[in-house]
Amino acid sequence: MKVMIGTLYAECNDQIPTRARLENFDLARGEACIDKMKIRSVFEQAQITLIPALYADGGSTGVIERPAYDYIESQMLQTLKTHLHELDGIYLFLHGASEVEGMGSGEHRLLKKIRELTGPYLPIAVTADPHGNLCRDYVEQCTILRSYRESPHTDADATKRRVAQMLCDLLKKRQNIHALYRKLPLILGGEQSVSTDEPVRSINQYMDELEKDPRILSCSWHVGYIRHDTDVAGCGIVVVPATESDSAYAETIADQLAEYVWQKRHEFHYTGLTADLEEALDMAVNFEGKPVFVSDSGDNVTSGATGWNTLVLRRVLARKTRTKSFLFAAICDPGAFGKLNALAVGSAAQFTLGVNHDACSESVALRGTIKAKGKLMGYALHDVNAVFGECVVVSLQDENIDIIVSSTRQVLCEQHQFENAGVNWDDYDVIVVKQGYLFPECKAKGRLCVMALTPGATPQNTAMMPFKRIQRPMFPIDEI
Numbered sequence: 001m002k003v004m005i006g007t008l009y010a011e012c013n014d015q016i017p018t019r020a021r022l023e024n025f026d027l028a029r030g031e032a033c034i035d036k037m038k039i040r041s042v043f044e045q046a047q048i049t050l051i052p053a054l055y056a057d058g059g060s061t062g063v064i065e066r067p068a069y070d071y072i073e074s075q076m077l078q079t080l081k082t083h084l085h086e087l088d089g090i091y092l093f094l095h096g097a098s099e100v101e102g103m104g105s106g107e108h109r110l111l112k113k114i115r116e117l118t119g120p121y122l123p124i125a126v127t128a129d130p131h132g133n134l135c136r137d138y139v140e141q142c143t144i145l146r147s148y149r150e151s152p153h154t155d156a157d158a159t160k161r162r163v164a165q166m167l168c169d170l171l172k173k174r175q176n177i178h179a180l181y182r183k184l185p186l187i188l189g190g191e192q193s194v195s196t197d198e199p200v201r202s203i204n205q206y207m208d209e210l211e212k213d214p215r216i217l218s219c220s221w222h223v224g225y226i227r228h229d230t231d232v233a234g235c236g237i238v239v240v241p242a243t244e245s246d247s248a249y250a251e252t253i254a255d256q257l258a259e260y261v262w263q264k265r266h267e268f269h270y271t272g273l274t275a276d277l278e279e280a281l282d283m284a285v286n287f288e289g290k291p292v293f294v295s296d297s298g299d300n301v302t303s304g305a306t307g308w309n310t311l312v313l314r315r316v317l318a319r320k321t322r323t324k325s326f327l328f329a330a331i332c333d334p335g336a337f338g339k340l341n342a343l344a345v346g347s348a349a350q351f352t353l354g355v356n357h358d359a360c361s362e363s364v365a366l367r368g369t370i371k372a373k374g375k376l377m378g379y380a381l382h383d384v385n386a387v388f389g390e391c392v393v394v395s396l397q398d399e400n401i402d403i404i405v406s407s408t409r410q411v412l413c414e415q416h417q418f419e420n421a422g423v424n425w426d427d428y429d430v431i432v433v434k435q436g437y438l439f440p441e442c443k444a445k446g447r448l449c450v451m452a453l454t455p456g457a458t459p460q461n462t463a464m465m466p467f468k469r470i471q472r473p474m475f476p477i478d479e480i
Helices: 029-037 042-043 066-086 107-118 138-141 155-173 198-209 244-262 277-286 312-318 332-341 415-421 441-446
Strands: 001-011 025-029 049-061 089-094 123-128 144-147 180-183 214-224 236-241 273-276 292-296 326-332 348-353 366-378 387-396 401-406 430-433 446-452
Touching: 001 029, 001 066, 001 107, 025 029, 025 042, 029 042, 029 049, 029 089, 029 180, 042 049, 042 155, 049 066, 066 107, 089 107, 089 155, 107 123, 123 155, 138 180, 144 155, 144 236, 155 214, 180 244, 198 214, 214 244, 236 244, 236 387, 273 277, 273 332, 277 446, 292 312, 292 441, 312 326, 312 366, 312 401, 326 415, 332 348, 332 387, 332 401, 366 401, 366 415, 401 441
Parallel strands: 001 049, 001 089, 089 123, 123 144, 273 446, 292 430, 292 446, 326 401, 326 430
Antiparallel strands: 025 049, 180 236, 214 236, 348 366, 366 387, 387 401
16 A cells, blocks of 8 residues: 655744745755655554655744745645555645745645545545634545644654554555534634643643544644634544444534533633743842743744844843843844854854844844854754754854854753853753743753743734734623
8 A cells, every 4th residue: 555645844933034045945856755744663563665755844933935835836746646546545644834925725725636636535645733723615525634732842753653544544444534624613722732731731631531532533723723713723522433423423522522622711821930031030040049931922933033132131231230141042033133143153253233123022132142153953853963043153242141042943841952152051040041931851851931021923922913804702702
């Protein structure tokens, strides 16, 4: 048996001025595509041959330029056309949060085009990020659709393998099934739906119990994605029956799961410690232990922000009575990076940091010394060995502040990333990062962790976002 595989990963934020071009994607074909998708062993054990189409990882980014999407789609469809006569199934990772200029969801369009070629019965299994948007047509074109459960996504690789195994089992004992969908008028940000906290912990436990029923193959709760305005935004429920005869029962379970989540709508809240910026900085400088992680949540690179805001830096500089050492990891400014990178390590530097796009990214004149140069590496959800850009570490003159100035917007959320950037996170009292909820290694390292509710492209209050296209009424924008 043979299965075609492919990936389209992009979290598209329409609040940033940049667009995702093809060169912004990590593209892989052939054996490299298989390796990056991390499901090879499952299919090998089932003695199923993989036919790789394309691995396209754009990460968290702006809206995708149409030519870039068209190329990705054409590569996927060409592989399908070439091998359609020999395929027994298709396995895809489709994030669910892409937005293509002038078109809408890339995943929804891609799956529709694939189904037009395969017809309704060829098994298609899709693994998804829970921070992706769904609609009925998209879900029902999937034979199997399942998302991760954990946020941060510590179960991502395990979920990919689990769905791959579901497909392998289905190919050996075919059933005419498809995923079932329920939409909820509920819109949430990722920082309100962390899985180590309630109510998500209970929702996940409930889905685990539902999946113990042999009539249910899979259950998913898709949080949705809020960083672009779209008519498919909002939470979604997906249930997959084990067999065709279980479909009516699975419909009932989908209703039950949807009602269970809906009844918890008032329980969603920011996880951990949150505060406005000045209060967060007060907490950081007054805390006796180290390190303290301060998350600049309005400039959350993992949710598509630019990473170029200087607001927190400027507020720290304005505090004249400062005894704690600070690390900013990182601030993206390609222009400043280019000038600093031309200098040797140990050189004095006089430079301007900030792209001056808006009030959050206002430039500031700085003096310092080039401390180190490094690489911006991938993290758990992507290729940890891939280089996504470069950086320069600058120690500011008379300030006890180090800044990682980056060539591209890449989050630093794991220890190996800090080390490859050229810093030791044990050297600092306070570390300012461009995240929302902290990723596991930062959270574990921090003696104190606080999410600063800063302005920017990734604001946390969904009720205040200027949505125009979403379903209404929608909680918590509307009281339902």
